[in-house]
Amino acid sequence: MLYPIATESRTLTDLNGVWKFMIDRETETVDPASPIPADRRMAVPASFNDQTVDRDVREHSGYFWYEREFSVAKALLNERVVLRFGSATHEAWVYVNGKQAAYHKGGFMPFEAELNEYLEPGKNRLTIRISNLLDHTTLPVGNYSEKKTDDGRLIRNVDENFDFFNYAGLHRPVRLYTTPKTYIQDITIAPEVDLQNGSADVNVSVESGGSFDEIRVTLIDEDGVEVGEAAGAETSISVKQVHLWEPLQAYLYTARVEGVNDGEVVDVYEEPFGIRSVEVKDAQFLINGKPFxxxxxxxxxxxxxxxxxxxxxxxxxxxxxxxxxxxxxxxxxxxxxxxxxxxxxxxxxxxxxxxxxxxxxxxxxxxxxxxxxxxxxxxxxxxxxxxxxxxxxxxxxxxxxxxxxxxxxxxxxxxxxxxxxxxxxxxxxxxxxxxxxxxxxxxxxxxxxxxxxxxxxxxxxxxxxxxxxxxxxxxxxxxxxxxxxxxxxxxxxxxxxxxxxxxxxxxxxxxxxxxxxxxxxxxxxxxxxxxxxxxxxxxxxxxxxxxxxxxxxxxxxxxxxxxxxxxxxxxxxxxxxxxxxxxxxxxxxxxxxxxxxxxxxxx
Missing domain, CATH: 3.20.20.80 (Glycosidases)
Incomplete structure (x- = not known):
C-alpha cells in the first residue's frame, strides 16, 4: 500500500483536527444516516482516553463515534477520491453521508476506500464507529466479558492480556487524496546488492489500477541526479557505484514512477528507498555483508x-x-x-x-x-x-x-x-x-x-x-x-x-x-x-x-x-x-x- 503524497497528478487533503465525539452507551441505536448526537470534542490523531477528565470515558470498553464534515473541490470530482486512515483502533465502520464506505478490523494498519459514489456536492459528512473490544480472536489478545446492570444496561469489559494501556481512537492521520482514474496502485522495490563490485540491480514491480500504455521508472539519487531508467511493469535497473543505506548513515534513492497514456504522463508517484542487503549467516546478523x-x-x-x-x-x-x-x-x-x-x-x-x-x-x-x-x-x-x-x-x-x-x-x-x-x-x-x-x-x-x-x-x-x-x-x-x-x-x-x-x-x-x-x-x-x-x-x-x-x-x-x-x-x-x-x-x-x-x- 502506497503512502499518500501529493504529486503533479495527485492532491492530498488533511482531515486531522478536532472532531465531534461520543461514547456509545448502547441504550439507544445510533443511526449514521443522521448526524450523531455528539456531546464531546476529540482531537485527531490521538487516543481519546487521555483527552478527558472523565474516568468513565477514559476506561470505556465498547463502541464510540467520531464525526466531521469535509468538502471536495468540484475540479476534483472527476478524479478518483480516496479516504485513507492511518489506523483506527481496533475495529472501524466508516460512513460517508450515512452510507457505509469501509470496514476494517485491526488497530494498527492503514486502510482506505474510494468515495466517488458516496460524495455529494458541497459538504459531506464523515462518520466512524469504532470498537476497542478485544477477545481470543483478536490481536492483541484480550479477555472479554460482559454483564447487565439491574436496569438492563449492558456493560462490556476487556481485561488486557498484555502490559500496556488499551488506548483507542483515530491514532494516525485521516486524509483525502486523489489520483487519476487510471493510477499507480502499488510499487515493490527489491534491490540485489553486489558487494564485491559496489553495484546493485534494483528490481521494481508496479501494479496499476486500470491500464497504461507505458510505465516508466527513473531512479534518482540524493543529489537529484538520474542514475538509471527503464520501462515496464516489471523492471530491473542497474546502479553502478551504489551508495548503500547503512545504520546511522542513511542514503535514500527515489524511484519516480510514471504511468503514460497516449504519450502523456497520467499519474506520478515517488517512492524513497535505500539499497542494502540483510542476511543471517554463521550465527551473525549481516547488513551489507558486515556483522551488525x-x-x-x-x-x-x-x-x-x-x-x-x-x-x-x-x-x-x-x-x-x-x-x-x-x-x-x-x-x-x-x-x-x-x-x-x-x-x-x-x-x-x-x-x-x-x-x-x-x-x-x-x-x-x-x-x-x-x-x-x-x-x-x-x-x-x-x-x-x-x-x-x-x-x-x-x-x-x-x-x-x-x-x-x-x-x-x-x-x-x-x-x-x-x-x-x-x-x-x-x-x-x-x-x-x-x-x-x-x-x-x-x-x-x-x-x-x-x-x-x-x-x-x-x-x-x-x-x-x-x-x-x-x-x-x-x-x-x-x-x-x-x-x-x-x-x-x-x-x-x-x-x-x-x-x-x-x-x-x-x-x-x-x-x-x-x-x-x-x-x-x-x-x-x-x-x-x-x-x-x-x-x-x-x-x-x-x-x-x-x-x-x-x-x-x-x-x-x-x-x-x-x-x-x-x-x-x-x-x-x-x-x-x-x-x-x-x-x-x-x-x-x-x-x-x-x-x-x-x-x-x-x-
Whole structure:
C-alpha cells in the first residue's frame, strides 16, 4: 500500500483536527444516516482516553463515534477520491453521508476506500464507529466479558492480556487524496546488492489500477541526479557505484514512477528507498555483508495526552535521544508503528525490527520454569485462542505496507507467546512460511521468546532466524540478587548457543522498574542505582558470547498501563521518564554503546 503524497497528478487533503465525539452507551441505536448526537470534542490523531477528565470515558470498553464534515473541490470530482486512515483502533465502520464506505478490523494498519459514489456536492459528512473490544480472536489478545446492570444496561469489559494501556481512537492521520482514474496502485522495490563490485540491480514491480500504455521508472539519487531508467511493469535497473543505506548513515534513492497514456504522463508517484542487503549467516546478523550489533530498545507509541496517537515531535526527539547515546535500533513493540515513524527511520538510519500486534498469545502465565522444562505444566493456549485468521491478515498488511523500507531488517511474528505449549509449532509454522513468501526482500524472521520458553521448554525455536529473548533475571526472578541473576543469564545463553549454534542470539527485552529520583546506597530494587547495576551485569554476560548480536533493553521510556498495585502510573522500566527525562543509567549506556561499533564488535 502506497503512502499518500501529493504529486503533479495527485492532491492530498488533511482531515486531522478536532472532531465531534461520543461514547456509545448502547441504550439507544445510533443511526449514521443522521448526524450523531455528539456531546464531546476529540482531537485527531490521538487516543481519546487521555483527552478527558472523565474516568468513565477514559476506561470505556465498547463502541464510540467520531464525526466531521469535509468538502471536495468540484475540479476534483472527476478524479478518483480516496479516504485513507492511518489506523483506527481496533475495529472501524466508516460512513460517508450515512452510507457505509469501509470496514476494517485491526488497530494498527492503514486502510482506505474510494468515495466517488458516496460524495455529494458541497459538504459531506464523515462518520466512524469504532470498537476497542478485544477477545481470543483478536490481536492483541484480550479477555472479554460482559454483564447487565439491574436496569438492563449492558456493560462490556476487556481485561488486557498484555502490559500496556488499551488506548483507542483515530491514532494516525485521516486524509483525502486523489489520483487519476487510471493510477499507480502499488510499487515493490527489491534491490540485489553486489558487494564485491559496489553495484546493485534494483528490481521494481508496479501494479496499476486500470491500464497504461507505458510505465516508466527513473531512479534518482540524493543529489537529484538520474542514475538509471527503464520501462515496464516489471523492471530491473542497474546502479553502478551504489551508495548503500547503512545504520546511522542513511542514503535514500527515489524511484519516480510514471504511468503514460497516449504519450502523456497520467499519474506520478515517488517512492524513497535505500539499497542494502540483510542476511543471517554463521550465527551473525549481516547488513551489507558486515556483522551488525543491535544497540537500542523496545519502545511504545506512548506520550502524555496523545496516548498512542501520532506525535511527530516526540518521534524526532526519541531518535535524537537514541543517536546521542549511541543506539542504532529499536523494535516496534508490540504492534506496527506509524508510517511516519518508519519513513523517519529510513531517513535517519535507524534499524527496525518490525513487529505485529500478536501480543498476549497465552492462556495462562506461569513462572515455574522448572515445571515447564520437566513437562509437568500443561497449557491449552493453542486450543483456547482462535487468532490465526487475524494473524495472517496483519502479516499480509504489514509486509505490504513496510516491504520497501530499508530500515526494516527483520520481521517479528509475535511477542512472548506460549511457545512452550503443545501446538506452538503447528500455530507458528504457517505464519513463518507466509511471511517469507510475502517479503520481496527476504528479510530474516523471528518471534520474541518469553522467559518461560527456555531452551528445554521451547517448542518452535527452530523456525526463527534469530533467537530473540526477553529475559528478566534480576527483576521478575532473582529480584535484588544480581549475583545469582548473572549466573542464570550466563547459563541460559550457553544452553541456547549449544542448542542452536547456527543462530545469532539477542536480547529484545531486559529491564528493571525504576522510580526516577529514588536513590539508594544499597542499590535497592526500584532505585536508579539498581537499574544501572542491573544493566552492567547483563553487559558483562553479553560480551562473553561471540554469537550474541544485540541488546535492546526494555524500555526506552516509562509508559502507561492499566491501573494495578504493580503499576504506579504505569510501567517504570524506561531509562527515560515518560516525558523523556534521563535516569541515571543513561550515562552508563551512552558510554557503553558509544564504544561499541555498529559493525564488527564480536570479532
Amino acid at each position: 550489533y543491535f544497540k537500542g530498545f523496545g519502545k511504545h507509541e506512548d506520550t502524555y495526552v496523545n496516548g498512542r496517537g501520532l506525535n511527530e515531535a516526540y518521534n524526532v526527539l526519541d531518535i535524537s535521544l537514541m543517536k546521542d547515546m549511541g543506539a542504532n535500533s529499536f523494535r516496534t513493540s508490540h504492534y506496527p508503528y506509524s508510517e511516519e515513524m518508519m519513513r523517519l527511520c529510513d531517513r535517519e538510519g535507524i534499524v527496525v525490527i518490525d513487529e505485529t500486534p500478536a501480543v498476549g498469545l497465552m492462556a495462562s502465565f506461569n513462572f515455574d520454569i522448572s515445571a515447564l522444562e520437566r513437562g509437568d505444566f500443561t497449557d491449552d493456549t493453542w486450543e483456547v485462542l482462535d487468532t490465526s485468521e487475524a494473524h495472517e491478515q496483519v502479516l499480509r498488511e504489514l509486509v505490504a505496507r513496510d516491504k520497501n523500507h530499508a530500515s526494516v531488517v527483520m520481521w517479528s511474528i509475535a511477542n512472548e507467546a506460549a511457545n512452550y505449549a503443545d501446538g506452538a509449532y503447528e500455530y507458528f509454522k504457517p505464519l513463518f512460511d507466509l511471511t517469507r513468501s510475502l517479503d520481496p526482500q527476504n528479510r530474516p524472521c523471528t518471534y520474541v521468546n518469553i522467559m518461560m520458553a527456555t531452551p528445554k521448554a521451547d517448542r518452535s525455536s527452530e523456525l526463527v532466524d534469530v533467537l530473540a529473548l526477553n529475559r528478566y533475571y534480576g527483576w521478575y526472578v532473582q529480584n535484588g540478587d544480581l549475583k545469582t541473576a548473572e549466573e542464570k543469564t550466563r547459563a541460559e545463553l550457553k544452553e541456547w548457543s549449544e542448542k542452536h549454534p547456527e543462530k545469532p542470539i539477542m536480547y529484545t527485552e531486559y529491564g528493571a522498574d525504576t522510580v526516577a529520583g529514588f536513590h539508594s546506597p544499597y542499590g535497592e530494587p526500584f532505585s536508579e542505582e539498581y537499574q544501572q547495576e542491573y544493566y552492567q551485569m547483563n553487559s558483562r554476560v553479553f560480551d562473553e558470547f561471540p554469537n550474541f548480536v544485540g541488546e535492546q533493553l526494555w524500555n526506552f521510556a516509562d509508559f502507561q498501563t492499566k491501573f494495578g498495585i504493580m503499576r504506579a502510573q504505569g510501567n517504570k522500566k524506561g531509562i527515560f521518564t515518560r516525558s523523556r527525562e534521563p535516569k541515571m543509567t543513561v550515562q552508563y549506556l551512552k558510554q557503553r554503546w558509544s564504544s561499541i561499533p555498529e559493525f564488527g564488535y564480536k570479532k
